[in-house]
Amino acid sequence: MPDPYLVVDAENVAFGSADATYPNLSQRLGIAGLETSSPEYEAAVRLAMRVASQFSSAPLVAAADEAIDNRDRNLGNILWDGTNEAWIDHAFALGNGAQLDDVNKLCEMAVYSGLSEEMRSSSTTQWMLMDRNKPDMVKEELDTVIDTSTQARFVADRLNQLGMRLLARFPSPQDLLSVP
Structure with missing residues (x-):
C-alpha cells in the first residue's frame, strides 16, 4: 500500500499517496493499448473487472467506497503489480462527486463479472465488522491540522445505513417471498 500523505495549505487539506511504482490494473492488463470498440478491448475490460472483484481486499474496499461515497472507483484507480493491489484516488469521495451518478463502481464490476452474490455477502460482512x-x-487526530467535523459526520451517517446501501447495489435474490 502506498504511504499516505496529508498536504495542508493556508485554507485547504488534500490527501495523497506516494507513487507505488507499479501500474494500474488497466495498464497491467494492456487495456490502454486496445481500440475501445474492439472485441479485444471488451474482453480485457471484462477480465480486469473480474480480477478487481476477486481481490481479497475488494469487499472491504466496496464497503469503504460506499461509506465515503466514492463514486469514481475505476480500473485506473486500482494499482496491481501481479501480486499486490493498492486502491488509490479518492478525490470524488466525501460528497466531492455529487455531480457524478450515484454508483459504487466496484459493486457494478462484481455484478458485471457474475460475482454479485459473493461481493454482496462479503461486503456486507465487512460493513458489520467496521468500527x-x-x-x-x-x-x-486530524483536528490538530484542520476541522474535519463535517467529514466525520458524513461518514458516520453513512455507516449507520451502509448495510442497506450495499444491498441496494446488487440484484435482489429471488426467494419464496419475492414478488415476481
Whole structure:
C-alpha cells in the first residue's frame, strides 16, 4: 500500500499517496493499448473487472467506497503489480462527486463479472465488522491540522445505513417471498 500523505495549505487539506511504482490494473492488463470498440478491448475490460472483484481486499474496499461515497472507483484507480493491489484516488469521495451518478463502481464490476452474490455477502460482512467509532477517532487526530467535523459526520451517517446501501447495489435474490 502506498504511504499516505496529508498536504495542508493556508485554507485547504488534500490527501495523497506516494507513487507505488507499479501500474494500474488497466495498464497491467494492456487495456490502454486496445481500440475501445474492439472485441479485444471488451474482453480485457471484462477480465480486469473480474480480477478487481476477486481481490481479497475488494469487499472491504466496496464497503469503504460506499461509506465515503466514492463514486469514481475505476480500473485506473486500482494499482496491481501481479501480486499486490493498492486502491488509490479518492478525490470524488466525501460528497466531492455529487455531480457524478450515484454508483459504487466496484459493486457494478462484481455484478458485471457474475460475482454479485459473493461481493454482496462479503461486503456486507465487512460493513458489520467496521468500527463505528473510527470517524470520530480520525477526526480527533486530524483536528490538530484542520476541522474535519463535517467529514466525520458524513461518514458516520453513512455507516449507520451502509448495510442497506450495499444491498441496494446488487440484484435482489429471488426467494419464496419475492414478488415476481
